Amino acid sequence: MARLADEVITRIKQDVSLLRLVESQGHKVTKQGKDYVVCCPFHEENTPSCIISPKTNFFNCFGCGTGGSVIDWVMLTQGVSFRFACELLQKDLGLITEAPNKAPSKNTTTKLTPPLAANADSQTALKQVIDYYLETFKQSPEVQEYLRSRGLAHPELIDRFKLGFANRTLGYRLPEKNRKAGAALRGKLQEIGILRSRGHEHFNGSLVVPIMDEHGTITEVYGRKILGNRLRKGTAQPLYLPGPHEGVWNVEAFKASNEIVLCEALLDAMTFWVYGFRNVTASYGTSGFTASHLAALKQHGFVFL
Incomplete structure (x- = not known):
């Protein structure tokens, strides 16, 4: 198209x-x-x-x-x-x-096919959400401009790491909660952490990056608010799924070299990646070096002195 x-x-x-x-x-x-x-x-x-x-x-x-x-x-x-x-x-x-003289009515059907399978398990549903966010990213000039401003407009980076954009349209692609299928799908997304308890998208307004293991299983999701001055004062820009952090971004880095570049922030790690340093990974912020990072280093033979 x-x-x-x-x-x-x-x-x-x-x-x-x-x-x-x-x-x-x-x-x-x-x-x-x-x-x-x-x-x-x-x-x-x-x-x-x-x-x-x-x-x-x-x-x-x-x-x-x-x-x-x-x-x-x-x-x-x-x-x-x-x-x-x-x-x-x-x-x-x-x-x-x-309809110039009529107030909009709440329609309980969507105009587009839902991006999630009705009977999907948690991992399948999460992958389908990430695929939907990737599709939304490619149709959203504002988040693409954000990446360009950060020096990260790299096609291979986007597709390899499935960068996405959550712009609140996911909920409008789901059946309404007053329908059985809608209640089931929304309940599943709330369990995962994609939707909050009141139904809002957790990553609304964010660049979204899944953290995947070597088999493609999604273990964590990172979000970065890109709304700039439209954010409420005190709103945290980095977001993650609820619960403890699991997994390591760019797990292939541990096989790429006998040295690892460890960044504090994921976007900084992506900058290294774009400029050819493929042996790069990131922690989950200042105090975000986790057991998953340590296990990956040990698994691939890194020695601690």
Whole structure:
């Protein structure tokens, strides 16, 4: 499938009025200074906390942290992919004229096939989520730009380590929780830690990197918030699955050389990898050298003096 041209995406984000779209869907918006405020449709609230800026044509909710462009709004409210959202907005603003006087109703069916098998075990479900995040990454210019800004826009890095992006659309691809299949899938994802107890995606707004062993089993997932100044004060940028850290990133590094480059941060380790140092791995932060790291070193014959 051909990739959407960057110029088309840019033109949609600039020329399609987010404010007009939101109003046409039936949402009540109120002017607040130069911006507008609306009750966020992505979480329950009585006092509007979602800001729409006509100047930037972006929205940002200070209640749940969701934000983005007019494309993101369509993806989230309609439960469709990035490509399909762009196609809808290109078709003479078809969404805007669809139901100008009706408030949006909560549909309990999704428009797209769920990315998870209904009977998947925990590891299979986790792999399917990671595959979905990889697909989302490749359709999300903002996270690709983030990688470029870090000097990490390397195609082999992305595919080899299955870099992904969690942009809140996973939940919109699942059957609703009032359906049997939806309740089962959401319950499974809560057990894994992909969804939190209230149903929100744990890694929302994050670059996502799975930690895999030599057999491809996912033992941990790392997330890095990339929202920048849209984050609430005090929000931790690095995220992991709940529970103790298991596994080692780039386990192949221990076979690549008789020396190991150990970084404190995963993104720093990726920088080494991109520049040819394939014998690199990372701990889980300052105090994140774990029993898994020690076991990997011993298993591959590293000597401690």
